[in-house]
Amino acid sequence: MTIDIGDTVVVTPPESGEAGDSGPGWRPYGRLSVADQIFAWVARLSGAVVLGIMGLVGVFLAGRAWLALSDAGFRFFTVQAWEPDSGNFGVAGILVGTILIGLLAICMALPLALATALYISEYAPARLKRTFISAVDLMAAVPSVVFGLWGVFFLQEHAVSALDWFTTYFRWIPLFDVPAREDPHDPLRTLTDLKSSTFMAAMVVGMMVTPIACSIMREAFAQAPVGEREGALALGATRWGMIRSVVLPYGRGAIIGGTMLGLGRALGETITVAMIISPVFVIQPHVLYKGGISVSSLIALQYGTASPFAISALFAAGFVLFLMTMAVNFLAATFVSRSRSGAASEA
Template sequence: MTTHPTAGPTAHPTTHPTTLPQRDPAAAAAERPRPLVARSSLVDRLFLLVARAGGTLVLAVMVSLGGYLALRASGALRTAGLSFLTTQEWNPDAGRGHFGIAAVLTGTVLIGAIAVSLALPLALGCALYISEYAPRRLKRTLIGLVDLMAAVPSVVYGLWGFVLLQYQLAGTARWISTYLGWIPLLKVTGTDPDDPLSPPTVYVASSAMAGTVVAFMITPIMCSIMREVFDQAPAGEREGAYALGSTRWGMIRSVVLPFGRGGVIGGTMLGLGRALGETISVYLILSMHFEIRWHVLQTGGSAVAPLIALRYGDSSPFAISALMAAGLALFLLTLVVNFAAAAVVARSRSGAAS
């Protein structure tokens, strides 16, 4: 009988550290991705040159315009000092403390705010209807009409508002002051709204009337910008919303509006910039009063651009310097609005939330 020796303790195999093969540096360098060098053609270089020249020219024009206004306004600013920002009166020839932009700058902001408040819902609703609801044949007609309205000169809107609109809206202004006069902005002093014999002229030539006319002017521009952005909403996400059972309004709320947020903000700020600098239509409607008037429904108001148009022709050299200072303030205000709009749009790019 053959006997086998008893196996001892289980022997563990001896492990040896694995050594990685050394790579050839030349081979490793050969495996690295080669940098891609784009060889631009002559057309690309020309396009880049034209784009840089255009950007530089725009920047140079803005700097030159600001420098010219600052140079011409330096005499009035040195004379007025900080009182230029706090004085409501406008009589530059009387000297320091008798001219300033407190009233006209406040009136400019009020008219611009009224115009944007009225134009934003109109432009947004019109853009959504043209983009999402209008039939194809009607859509082309509406686009042409909106673009045509944007091309109408401002003096036409001003004449329309001066001759017809403000007198037609006097009754509406009286109704608002009667029932909403407890709001400080909508209060009208010096008249009894319940008196049927009170003259309607107290409700015309006001900041509200001027803002209403400017709102009709900026609505087509805002609508065109918003519509173009809404039309670029991705078709795949539209169809996906419908596939999930969404209604048309649900698709608009979840896809189109988030995608077009930047366009809405950009169009609104562009309209505000034009409203702040509007001259002839506000000049035709507004009755200039050099005092801060928060009652926007009451006759009288002020703005920077109509002030320059009203006083430039018969002003002394020092008064022209004061008008240049007012123009410089309007220029800086417009720049602040545009830079703020650019910052907001950059944080809410179209399509970022869709």
């Protein structure tokens, strides 16, 4: 009950039987229990620790990279060669390769992840839904080296014919042209150059990031409001019409977040790219032609034999990759916050 004493409002526990009686655990609105206060402080502390760790990682990378960055200056972002011991090194070609692999991988993974998530959430039989969910989650836990072995011993041999057809009929697009290639209709032409291309590496990386994006999207689609689903169907919408007007708007944030999370992993993939692609430290815009490199695979390939100065250069490349992934995650958080799941369907 509420008692007015002049300008003061006193809130007292309700008498037994009054409306709003919550029993012995009743407390005034706005006051948190001790357990809630402890949880709030633990949550804040955990967030601060995570941010602090990320900041320390960035400071550590910058400190170890300072020797190489101070020597190279701005040329570090424009030079395409990688010869740290001779003073001729930069990440221009490496960054282009990293971005191409990441973008191609996510372009391949997004349609597959979205279609799989919608099928499991909306079309799969109830008795098989749990099996499909477990299979997708299991794929997300497969080590990257296993995907790399699959790409080397299976995909390179069986997908090269598809890449040959692609470059034969789409070589008028500069991105898919293969320079200095013999007659594409010659039956004796070699296909070796296509096996170690950026596109081949992106195909394997795309398969790796698909389960992660699919799991995030499926979780959001499964939580779409049942009332709005039934309302759409009751108004005469088809199954696809209900998905388009209710499920997809509700899961828009998850689609963006899953895509960006997959892109972040694709940018940082290491062993798979190193096993498939032929290292080339120049800007290679022809994604079907052999050669390319990513920052993470460069570090994995050269760290063991690098000199102290070359190690500092590798730290500099890693620092650039760190900043790039942080930027991707920041953009993902921005897009998700502007398109929260369910915002459109609740309007």
